[in-house]
Amino acid sequence: MFKNNYSIFRYFSEKIVCIIFLIHSSFLFAQLTGKTDAIYSGTPWFDQNGNVVSAHGANIIMDNGKFYLFGEAHSDTNNAFAGFNCYSSKDLYNWKFERVALPVQNSGKLGPNRVGERVKVMKNPKTKEYIMFMHADSLTYKDQFVGYATSKTVKGPYNFKGPLLFNDKPIKKWDMGVFQDKDGSGYILIHGGEIYKLGEDYKSVVEQVNANMTSGFESPTMLKKDGLYYLIGSNLTSWERNDNYYYTSNSIRGPWISRGLIAPEGSLTWNSQSTFVLPIEGTKDTTYMFMGDRWSFPKQASAATYVWQPLLISGTSLSMRTYQEAWQINVSTGLASPIKTGDKIIENTDKQILYSGNWKHLNNGDAISESKSNEKCASFSIKFSGQQIALYSYVGTENGYARIVLSDKKGKVIVTSLIDMYSKSPLSTQLFRSQLLKKDTYTLTVYVTGERSNWSDKRKSNYGSTGDFVSLDKIIIQN
Numbered sequence: 001m002f003k004n005n006y007s008i009f010r011y012f013s014e015k016i017v018c019i020i021f022l023i024h025s026s027f028l029f030a031q032l033t034g035k036t037d038a039i040y041s042g043t044p045w046f047d048q049n050g051n052v053v054s055a056h057g058a059n060i061i062m063d064n065g066k067f068y069l070f071g072e073a074h075s076d077t078n079n080a081f082a083g084f085n086c087y088s089s090k091d092l093y094n095w096k097f098e099r100v101a102l103p104v105q106n107s108g109k110l111g112p113n114r115v116g117e118r119v120k121v122m123k124n125p126k127t128k129e130y131i132m133f134m135h136a137d138s139l140t141y142k143d144q145f146v147g148y149a150t151s152k153t154v155k156g157p158y159n160f161k162g163p164l165l166f167n168d169k170p171i172k173k174w175d176m177g178v179f180q181d182k183d184g185s186g187y188i189l190i191h192g193g194e195i196y197k198l199g200e201d202y203k204s205v206v207e208q209v210n211a212n213m214t215s216g217f218e219s220p221t222m223l224k225k226d227g228l229y230y231l232i233g234s235n236l237t238s239w240e241r242n243d244n245y246y247y248t249s250n251s252i253r254g255p256w257i258s259r260g261l262i263a264p265e266g267s268l269t270w271n272s273q274s275t276f277v278l279p280i281e282g283t284k285d286t287t288y289m290f291m292g293d294r295w296s297f298p299k300q301a302s303a304a305t306y307v308w309q310p311l312l313i314s315g316t317s318l319s320m321r322t323y324q325e326a327w328q329i330n331v332s333t334g335l336a337s338p339i340k341t342g343d344k345i346i347e348n349t350d351k352q353i354l355y356s357g358n359w360k361h362l363n364n365g366d367a368i369s370e371s372k373s374n375e376k377c378a379s380f381s382i383k384f385s386g387q388q389i390a391l392y393s394y395v396g397t398e399n400g401y402a403r404i405v406l407s408d409k410k411g412k413v414i415v416t417s418l419i420d421m422y423s424k425s426p427l428s429t430q431l432f433r434s435q436l437l438k439k440d441t442y443t444l445t446v447y448v449t450g451e452r453s454n455w456s457d458k459r460k461s462n463y464g465s466t467g468d469f470v471s472l473d474k475i476i477i478q479n
Helices: 005-023
Strands: 056-063 066-072 084-089 096-102 114-123 130-138 145-151 159-163 176-180 186-190 194-198 205-210 218-225 228-234 245-249 257-261 273-281 286-294 305-310 312-314 317-319 326-330 335-338 344-347 354-356 360-363 369-373 379-386 388-395 401-408 413-420 427-433 440-448 454-456 462-464 470-472 474-478
Touching: 056 286, 066 114, 096 114, 096 130, 114 176, 130 176, 176 218, 186 218, 218 286, 228 273, 305 326, 344 379, 369 388, 379 388, 379 474, 388 401, 388 440, 388 470, 413 427, 440 470
Parallel strands: 056 114, 056 273, 218 273
Antiparallel strands: 056 066, 066 084, 084 096, 114 130, 130 145, 145 159, 176 186, 186 194, 194 205, 218 228, 228 245, 245 257, 273 286, 286 305, 312 317, 326 335, 344 474, 354 379, 360 369, 369 470, 379 440, 388 427, 388 474, 401 413, 401 440, 454 462
16 A cells, blocks of 8 residues: 555645544634635635635625625534624625624524524615614524614624514514615515515514515515616525526516526526625626525535626526626726636646545546545645635535645645535536735645535425535646
8 A cells, every 4th residue: 555654654644634624623723814806606705814704694785985794604513593794895805804793692582592594784874773684583493583683883783673573563484685775765575575665764664565476485685777676586495506586577566577597597596595686886887796605504604605696687687697706896887807717727637636545537528527535534735836726626416525725835724624515516616716825835735524515404305415525627726
């Protein structure tokens, strides 16, 4: 098995390092902080402290020249409410962690062992108060209602007020969203297509303007362009991705007309679930940005990512025909544009890539080549010179979690992250991209964790991966 003492040393050293990283799933090192130059979907994002951005089921509002992102914090152990986070950004690429805008309460409906999801914030145009809405529930999803919290400042802290009332009763539903019309009217969107109009202070519901019109239709979100309303939702598949679809209407009261899917059939909305659409209004155009979640239960804190894409809108047609893994937005002009993603492509069979453990190098004859392993602590590494590195893998139904470790030329770990290679819809895609680094020499190492994304929903239906494979398609280096 071993040709010399160095091979023995290297083998056991790699095993020890792998075990350390797998035991300590939280980050052991002060992560490198750097700049990001674009929106990269499906990859971990890092804040100013080098921590993974944790803001799912989110929305964004603009306030005093900054974008504020609100989303669910998570743990890697269960789905209990862990707080709602607030981040800020001037460019939608680089996110600053501001605070936990609404923490776990000491007790009550958003206390320990409760569920808090789909956080959305709107600024009331009359009172200037910031109102936060959310789905609150029990861990068994049997005590659902739409709740709200208030704050005098955008960052919070927010004060949880309890259920949002309609005719003196809570709205006993789960997945929800919000929409603020041009005239300042606020609306609560509920799964099934229900729409409720908020009172002038946004703290109660005064009218149901649209009744339930379909089954499922979770994670509802809405946008308006040229007087036409577009209502987007997903099928009912727990945290599994599916083909999201939409309706249009000339009035928020309906009638609503079904228009079909927003992405190619079978793409599962580019492996995501809708949560919000952000209009980025500029001096030359308005880009409508679809915000989707790529869930990863149980490692929601570490491995769940985001799919943000510019929408194509023409008349009643709304779509994301192609997947843009990297794109830029000029927040002043409102114009979106693609970006070059790298200078050098290194295929998985390249001799620069060093494999440790049992790896299969496959080529099915259709120009698809990959290296894969499900042996725990098997790894591959590459030493490179440049300022950015990206990892592409073939995601599929038998794939699991991989641990990414990026170190400098002295061996100091500067970035570590967990990535999920599972997908119900197989394809080659980018799963990791470092921030822009100081141009130097680095080493990227990827380990097989022996774990997978797998879960059951409240109906006891099973979802997720059937294997622990880690896959490598190619690596891209930006010089």
